[in-house]
Amino acid sequence: MSASTHYVLAHVLLRQLAFALPPQLFAALASDERAVFFGDLIEDAERLLANEENAETGNLAPESLKVTFGSIDQRPIAVIEFPPPANPAEAYYVGVLVDRTFPDGQLRIPELEGAPVRYVTLEKTVDHPESPPSMLCSWTAEGAHVNHGSGGEPTWDSFIEGLRRLSRKKVG
Secondary structure, three states, rough: OOOOOOHHHHHHHHHHHHHOOOOHHHHHHHOOOHHHHHHHHHHHHHHHHHOOOEEEEEOOOOOHHHEEEEEOOOOEEEEEOOOOOOOOOEEEEEEEEEEOOOOOOOOOOHHOOOOOOOEEEEEEOOOOOOOOEEEEEEOOOOEEEEEEEEOOOHHHHHHHHHHHHHOOOOOO
């Protein structure tokens, strides 16, 4: 598999922001300027790939990324929907779940400072009859990639169900 802008954005840049700066990430995702934010990140990803042989760049537009906010068990979540992935391990969805409850259901971005987050992906698998259509995975703050098994069909509903399941598990 060659490296791609799609992979670097989902697995490196957004993940680093989610763990290091959750309030700023949520603010950027909620902003009317989110396409500019994504455009800057895409440029950063392509710079990181500039010296990679066979890197796939120039195929991800900021407008192709969709953001939805919600909550799971009174914990805020931002879900980023990517265009359909072309390669294994690229993401269909990325979810950033804040492990801090907001009982009134109102997300207050400044209160995300220092909050632990979970970073979850629904990833394309290899095209093989015995492979599941997607894998539900997560990343730790330390940079470890954890595979949680089949993510089922790569749909919104299956990703949200996977997020619910993982959100009820203790971290650590």
